[in-house]
Amino acid sequence: MDTTPIAAGTGHAEAAAGGGVRVGALVPLSRPGWVEAGRQLLAGLELGVGDVNRGGGISGRPLELVVRDTAADPAKAAAAVEELAGTGVAAVVGEYHSVVARAAAAQADALGVPFLCSSAVLDALTDEPTEWVARIAPAQSRGWRIFADFLLGAGHRRIAVAAEPSVYWAAGARILREHLAPRGGTLVELDARALGPAALCDELVAQRATALLLLVGTPEPAVPIVTSVRHDPRLADVLIGAPAGQPEFAEWASLLGGDGAAIPFLRYLPEHLSPLGARVEAALRERLDEAASFVAFEGYDTIAVLAEALRAHHGTRTKAADFWPHVTAEGTRGTISFSRQPALTAWQWTWPPIQVADRDPANPTRFRVLHTG
Known part of the structure; x- marks a missing residue:
């Protein structure tokens, strides 16, 4: 798989010249991972990045998605987070499989890298409460x-x-x-x-x-x-x-x-999509050549809320305590903000529709x- 940065909505030369804001993306794209879910998740992430860049990017800088295939392997995901952190990504997003997301979250917490989990639902994404990890999907x-x-x-x-x-x-x-x-x-x-x-x-x-x-x-x-x-x-x-x-x-x-x-x-969909959700649904169908699943919407919403957090901090990593609790964004399935919930170790959108x-x-x-x- 090609794992070069995807600067959706811009050319690669323009992205490099403009000093793009790099975001790591963890996605299961090969077996034994659930490849179909990974394909849907990536489509939503990429569409979200394209929309952010068409809207001016992050303080004028393009958002770049650096994709890594986890293949449903926790060790591979943890290694990818370490590698991505070493390259200076502003945050890491994605993952579908809960056990894999848990390994990624633990590594992100240890390294001090913001991680926004798109689809995994396991309640305890980390052993102890962390300021670095937030989640779009509902808790299991x-x-x-x-x-x-x-x-x-x-x-x-x-x-x-x-x-x-x-x-x-x-x-x-x-x-x-x-x-x-x-x-x-x-x-x-x-x-x-x-x-x-x-x-x-x-x-x-x-x-x-x-x-x-x-x-x-x-x-x-x-x-x-x-x-x-x-x-x-x-x-x-x-x-x-x-x-x-x-x-x-x-x-x-x-x-x-x-x-x-x-x-x-x-x-995890509402009874009726908002106008944004309807537009995104049509764009996802064209990109996927099939109906979009809720996982694709989770991918898009991940980028929508992460972009707001990055804009607030000019595209750089900052203190974890300042990253998730103050961000609010309009997603395809409602207004997204994060809070602390009993028995959950990460910041949580409360709540996605079910x-x-x-x-x-x-x-x-x-x-x-x-x-x-």
Whole structure:
């Protein structure tokens, strides 16, 4: 991959001559990273940079995006932050995978580099509270509790999760369990690595679960699990859910077709986009040659709010305590500002809009909003 700076909206010669403001971008662009999510995230970041530069840049200097592929590797992300910090970037942005973002956040905190996390939701991005890290995406505890409320409202009390081992999936299962239990719900955990799709179906029958949540990667093993459950007559009434958002992306529909519809997931979009959001949506569709996901909007909003922070400090790093708490920017999904929240270690946008949505069985290319929070 070409990792030279992208001076969107300007020529490279002009950027160099003008002393551009360099920003590092962490994006999963190769396997085992979720490449489709990375492509969407990068499209939003690049579009945001282009708009900033067309509007005069940062105090007259062009914004330059220096892209690094994390490939969903925490060590690779940490090394990229160290390298980028050494080159003098004003900040680092991006990342989709929560465990990778956590490694990047820890390194940014250690080196004193502002890091604005675009899409990762793991509550504790660092072990201890930090002034250097902020986040656009909602915290996992907020989104997954909303998802649990949706399940309870739909009448589900015995809920199974097919989970792979990871900090992110374990945190999600814990959030669900703790939210469901006082409200009469039970969470049954099934090991997606130990159980093949057929054995998983047998366990769902034995456990009398009315819903199955996919706490697994895609396309493997999520796609074969969905196919097996959908074609098992014993499980015709079992709801499949994917709180991590797997059905949002076009690959899901292309691999599963109608089997991938009616699977609720979390997405971070408002009921109606603002005029800015509508303009950005059209531009993203043209850039991507497909519909923009919420991840692309997160990328654009990341640049919108970072640009405001950088303008306030003339494009240079400054004391962390002065960087995030005083910035406010209009994004595609609302006005963005940051605050401190209990149990969260980073500055947090409170709050992005949250939807529970699915693909319409009558037309799997269209989404239905089932619940908002």
